[in-house]
Amino acid sequence: MSVNVLEAQHLYFSYPDGTIVLRDLSVAIERGKKTAILGANGTGKSTFLLHLIGTLKPSKGKIFFNQQEVQYSRTSLLALRSKVGFVFQDPDTQLFSASVWQEVSFGPLNLGWTEEKVKEMVTKALRITDTTHLKDRPTHSLSYGQKKLISIADVLAMEPEVIILDEPTASLDPQYTIHILNLLNEINKRGTTVIMATHDVDMAYAWADSIMIMKDGIIIKKGNPVEVFLDDELLNQSSLTKPFVLDIFNKLQLNGYLPEGITIPRSRQQLFEIIGRYAKNSRL
Numbered sequence: 001m002s003v004n005v006l007e008a009q010h011l012y013f014s015y016p017d018g019t020i021v022l023r024d025l026s027v028a029i030e031r032g033k034k035t036a037i038l039g040a041n042g043t044g045k046s047t048f049l050l051h052l053i054g055t056l057k058p059s060k061g062k063i064f065f066n067q068q069e070v071q072y073s074r075t076s077l078l079a080l081r082s083k084v085g086f087v088f089q090d091p092d093t094q095l096f097s098a099s100v101w102q103e104v105s106f107g108p109l110n111l112g113w114t115e116e117k118v119k120e121m122v123t124k125a126l127r128i129t130d131t132t133h134l135k136d137r138p139t140h141s142l143s144y145g146q147k148k149l150i151s152i153a154d155v156l157a158m159e160p161e162v163i164i165l166d167e168p169t170a171s172l173d174p175q176y177t178i179h180i181l182n183l184l185n186e187i188n189k190r191g192t193t194v195i196m197a198t199h200d201v202d203m204a205y206a207w208a209d210s211i212m213i214m215k216d217g218i219i220i221k222k223g224n225p226v227e228v229f230l231d232d233e234l235l236n237q238s239s240l241t242k243p244f245v246l247d248i249f250n251k252l253q254l255n256g257y258l259p260e261g262i263t264i265p266r267s268r269q270q271l272f273e274i275i276g277r278y279a280k281n282s283r284l
């Protein structure tokens with residue numbers, strides 16, 4: 001099986017009002033990885049992600065899922081969306097059923113699964129997202145963070161190969177952010193490819209295996225987080241800042257407090273351990 005689960009080839013897209021968004025965008029997304037897409041407001045991240053689930057159809061160009069070109073008939077799209085789940089930025093765009101249980105059952109029921117299988121998958125999705133206690137609640141009564149978790153449960157209940165999230169941690173408090181990121185890591189460990197658009201450079205740097213930078217409707221860079229975020233010119237032209245951990249590490253190295261050639265930290269904890277190690281040595 002190919003390493004790429006999704007691929008976009010030469011995508012062009014304009015909205016009906018004439019706004020040109022995608023301009024010859026080509027990129028491949030690797031299976032089993034955690035990919036973060038970053039870029040300035042309005043650069044086309046959401047528009048691109050909506051192409052990956054066939055909600056938007058390119059004016060020109062092709063999308064491939066598991067090497068098969070995406071088709072736009074009702075049945076093909078239903079099949080695609082059972083394999084590639086999408087979590088909208090605003091949960092109110094996604095949730096429409098009266099109760100949480102009904103909401104999470106909707107996707108699996110739509111796929112024609114037996115009542116028994118639907119029950120099993122909904123139970124599992126609520127357990128994984130830690131929301132079983134909310135199953136009888138009306139969706140409209142949930143807090144924003146709870147709605148976000150139910151939006152993820154919605155998608156998980158169909159056991160997708162890929163889960164795409166548009167700014168999953170925007171407007172969440174730090175606890176909920178950690179909860180959602182742990183959940184996404186757990187889902188990824190079970191073999192699901194996770195793709196997200198985000199503005200949070202610190203989170204993306206620590207979380208992702210692969211970073212894609214989008215500018216003016218194309219992906220201008222794809223690479224591992226260290227490689228991407230060490231490129232100051234790229235960050236400048238994409239209106240992005242350097243992640244805190246990498247910035248401090250860089251400055252400590254430039255000022256001679258840390259030697260060259262040591263492993264670059266990805267988290268605050270790793271940075272703390274490096275500083276601790278060299279601070280201790282310098283006292284000797």
Ligand SMILES: Nc1ncnc2c1ncn2[C@@H]1O[C@H](COP(=O)(O)OP(=O)(O)OP(=O)(O)O)[C@@H](O)[C@H]1O
Pocket residue numbers: 015016017019021039040041042043044045046047048
């Ligand atoms: N339905 C629409 N009709 C017309 N223009 C649209 C529509 N949706 C988005 N756009 C425009 O397309 C461009 C790209 O928007 P998009 O939401 O894809 O960017 P984004 O990178 O996700 O932005 P943000 O980070 O602010 O969410 C913007 O200029 C936006 O105004």
